[in-house]
Amino acid sequence: MKIITRTAAIACVSLLAAGCAKFTDDGGMAPVTDSIRKEIGRDAVKLSSPEDMRRARERVQALLSEPLTEDTAVQIALLNNRGLQAAYNDLGVSEAEYVQTSLPPNPAITVGRSFGTGNFVEFGFQLVGNLLAFATLPRKTEIAKREFEEARYRAVATTLSLTIDVRRTYIKAIAAQQRLALLEQARQTADASAQMMKQLGETGAANKLDQARVTAFYADLSAQVAQARLSVSTTREALNRMLGIWGSDLSYKLPARLPALPAAADALADVEVEAMKRRVDLIILRYEIVTLAKSAKFVNATRYMSFLELGLGFRNEVETNDAGEQTSKNRYGLELGLVIPIFDTGEARVVTAREIYMRAVNRLIERSVNARSEARVAYTTYRATYDIARFYQSRILPLRRQISSEVLLRYNGMLIDVFELLIEERERITANIASLDALRDYHLAVADLQAALIVGGTVPPSGVINTTPPPETVPLGL
Template identity: 80%
Template structure:
């Protein structure tokens, strides 16, 4: 059996073993939807038609009809955020690349016709196929399949990351609104005190110093209210961007207050184990390492033979015999094209593949260590923020109310002046704001803990190298 025959035989077996991948019909979204639903209990959908957009919009508008809760905000973001849809388009591109890679190489057909003295001289055709591409089709298809699976987990990671960002934005928006309401309530009380002090001054019951102190207190609160209103607008716009809202959809309602602090913090048995088991970025990197290992083996196996073509040819020639008559002769043959590795022995490609593989291994090791640390830190922040918020709620605020009530009694009994009363009111407002900030930080810590356990940091781009043989050939003859 000749070399060409052996290569053709190997190519035929490669084609039979590989088969052709088929499109899933949903762009590979089924595992993504299942994974997201399992982790956070929310629905996702890739919008590929006008009907899909209509259904998603109808559901989104139903969710926006009532006061927006944290879970509702997350669901709206997953239905309406166009950046997320772009990530799903990336998944579709990965599927298309997988299907394309699984297809056998197309043969090339060349037809020739020659003319000379007396008319037609020769006609021929040649059918050429890339033997190396056909023989390595199963290996390349398997690599592309794993890249497609990796892309699915990347889509899950992007979805979960968006859900955490939406939770954070929602918490900040509601907290900013609650802070504004607290400051406006305090300013109303200060306004009443300022008017009363002005009236007392007109009757001689209050001196100008006391009137000035009350007036500046009211002015400072007014400035804080203006700053709080700006913060409300900024935080709401940040939430709008993540939810993908504009136009009439912006008229949704946020609750006036953050959810109350739970009676107890939720314990987590072993946050490190949970992070190592659930974090999607680690799963993606594990997939990438296996894929890179297969790629490195593929490159090493084909380092000396990066292109190989086999062609079958037929020629019909007209020749003049001794009697001067034209006769027709048919000629058949094979043509083999191969790159001769004189200068490029493939060592650079092999080294590149190995370095990319080791880079992924080291990246996974680093990410695993960081994941454990991030999970521990997030859980510590969660427990500490709960304790701080609980301390404000059960100790500091009750004591502030008690002090304010006692000082007001003393002021009414003319035992303290207005300066002490205003100083205490400032401290009470500051404590109320600090308590609100502690409650906000607790809810943010819950979202951060969720991120540390299931999402992690940004997943780096894939390091899989291109294993397509270069389009080079040197024909060795027919």
């Protein structure tokens, strides 16, 4: 009998151990890395050791030694942004919680010794285990596994959000730098005109009004140059923060111009369907709904019995009589502990679980409706900004160049005065900056379209409830 009991106990322990989750070698990063590589073709890496940090540092320095492209900026952020690494640490915490949940509860052993009147001595021990925790272990493990899978998608969403923010900031930094170059070039021309007008004024060939107009034009451009320099500094610092760089790494070079406008805009057949299939925030909410449904069923199943404890006890009683003879008695028994649902029937927990589940359902429906609208708006904006940028490059700028040439010819032929020349120069500068802004808006619209199709605006918060039974117990005697 003892051999059978021991064999059964060993088999039970082996079965529970087999059902325990194991830690992955990479902290759950493999699906995250695969998803990022599939979506954007870049490598996401979790820095878990000094060696990982050293390799990442060497790669970052190699990428910074060349003029920074949009793709290399994204890769640097994936390797060097510590906020992203903190998100990967959150994934590691989620995996640890999953493994912890899959473990059966440890049994407790209590040992005691009692002394009575006379020569009575009692020695005993008790092995106590939570039966309800053992019975519900598979259900809780399944819920924890889904929460871990959801955490992986959150890590993917955080990574994609960072890459899109890097692309937006990169475009803004180059546009600010290019705007500054345009204004500085215009100011140099205005400076030369102001110097020439000053010399003409000294000879009496130019009146004071024309001199004042040229000087005011130069001063106005100087103010715009100062504002452009500030914009270059702020946008570059924003990019520095996302790349996670400082010190000597700040000397990297950006391209002088924005990427050229493509020959044609991409045509997407159905952006709504694309968003419904690819958006990570919707995938997270779907995972959450299934997890909450399982949690609600678990809460309902344990509504009236939130704690059940079984104890196996042994006592050895030794009593010595007056003649010095000892009598020993061994006693075995069971103890059962449970919560009696007199006041708290568990209804509040059931209602809470149901409401949290319905909240997640409503949030998914709302997010789905919003995602469709966001995808339509993003694609409409993408096509509109492309057409606007193309119109500036193909129509407006050539016309402005033609007008400038004609105005200059008339000025040199003394058919118009300097005031009309200044008006034309101002309009030419405005058209060039507007064309640059249109090209910048197009590239930002490309990033916004990518965001609308794969990640959405924000990562939804977790709504999973705590399904751990309360620790209260009311022990019953042998």
